[in-house]
Amino acid sequence: NAGVTQTPKFRILKIGQSMTLQCTQDMNHNYMYWYRQDPGMGLKLIYYSVGAGITDKGEVPNGYNVSRSTTEDFPLRLELAAPSQTSVYFCASSYLGRAEDEQFFGPGTRLTVL
Amino acid sequence: DAKTTQPNSMESNEEEPVHLPCNHSTISGTDYIHWYRQLPSQGPEYVIHGLTSNVNNRMASLAIAEDRKSSTLILHRATLRDAAVYYCILRSRTRDNYGQNFVFGPGTRLSVLP
Numbered sequence: 001n002a003g004v005t006q007t008p009k010f011r012i013l014k015i016g017q018s019m020t021l022q023c024t025q026d027m028n029h030n031y032m033y034w035y036r037q038d039p040g041m042g043l044k045l046i047y048y049s050v051g052a053g054i055t056d057k058g059e060v061p062n063g064y065n066v067s068r069s070t071t072e073d074f075p076l077r078l079e080l081a082a083p084s085q086t087s088v089y090f091c092a093s094s095y096l097g098r099a100e101d102e103q104f105f106g107p108g109t110r111l112t113v114l
Numbered sequence: 115d116a117k118t119t120q121p122n123s124m125e126s127n128e129e130e131p132v133h134l135p136c137n138h139s140t141i142s143g144t145d146y147i148h149w150y151r152q153l154p155s156q157g158p159e160y161v162i163h164g165l166t167s168n169v170n171n172r173m174a175s176l177a178i179a180e181d182r183k184s185s186t187l188i189l190h191r192a193t194l195r196d197a198a199v200y201y202c203i204l205r206s207r208t209r210d211n212y213g214q215n216f217v218f219g220p221g222t223r224l225s226v227l228p
Contacts, residue, residue: 004157033216042201042218043158059217090157099146099205100165103216105157 001026004106006091012112013081021076021109023091029104031097032074033058034066036087037108043090049074050097081113118202123223126192134187134222136202141182146205149176149187151198152221158201161187197226 007022025032030051035043045058049068063085065077074093078085088110092103119137126132138147149161162169162176164185169176175188189196201221 035218040220042220044218045216092157099144100163102160102163103150103158105159108155108157 003027004091004093004104006089006106006109008109009107010110012114013078014114015081015083017081018077018079019081019111021078021089021091021111023074023076023106024072025074025091025093025104026072027093027095027104028071029093029095030071031094031101032068033092033094033103034064034074034076035090035092036060036085037090038087046076046089048097078111083113085111086113087111117217118204118219120200120202120219120222122220123225125225125227126189128194128226128228129191132189132192132196132224132226134189134200134202134224135184136186137184138202138204139183141204142206144206147176147178147182147185148203148205148216149174150201150203150218151196152201153195153198158218161200163205192224192226194226194228197224199223 004025033048034046037043044060047066049055055066068074088108090108091106094101094103148163150158151161152158162174164176177186199221201218
C-alpha cells in the first residue's frame with residue numbers, strides 16, 4: 001500500500017491564483033481530512049469527509065473548498081490564493097472517524113503565496 | 115474542547131529512556147488520549163493511544179494518571195531517529211459517536227543527543 005499520497009510536494013502561487021491540492025489513499029478508508037500547519041505551530045483542521053459525497057467544515061475552512069466523489073480521492077481547492085494561505089497542507093485518512101481511530105497522514109504539500 | 119499542555123522542548127541522551135509529559139486537566143470521561151509525532155519535513159505519524167489504562171506497543175508506552183488529568187509518553191531507549199515534535203491530543207466523541215474534533219497543539223520538540 002502507498003498509504004496517503006499528496007501532489008504536488010511544493011508550489012508557489014501568486015495572489016489571486018487558484019489551485020487544487022490532490023490527495024489519494026489506497027486503504028479503503030471512509031474518513032479523510034485536510035489540515036494546515038503554519039510555521040512552528042500545530043495542525044488545524046480545514047475540512048473533513050465521512051465518505052463519498054459527504055464533507056463538512058473544520059476549524060479553518062474559509063478560503064477553501066473540497067469535494068469527495070470517490071472513496072480514494074479528496075482534493076482541496078484554493079480559489080483566490082492569499083498570503084495568509086502560505087502553509088504546509090497535510091491530508092489524512094482513517095477507516096472510521098471514531099475517537100479511538102488512528103489517522104494516517106500524507107507527506108504534505110508546501111504552498112507559498114506571493 | 116478539552117486542551118492539553120506540553121513542555122515546548124526536551125532533551126535526551128541516546129539510548130536513555132525519555133518521559134514526555136502532558137497535562138489535560140479538563141479531560142472528559144469519553145476523551146481518548148492520543149500521541150502522534152512529526153519527524154522533520156514529514157507528516158505526523160501515530161505513536162499510541164489510550165483511554166484509562168496504561169498501554170504498550172512496539173514504539174512506546176503510555177502511562178495515564180489515575181485521575182486522567184495527565185499522561186506520560188515513555189520512549190524506553192531514545193535513538194537519534196526519535197528526534198521529532200511529539201503531540202499529545204485529546205480526541206472527543208461527539209454526540210453521533212464520531213470524533214472529528216482532532217486538535218493538534220504546538221507539541222514538545224524532542225532533541226536526542228548522541
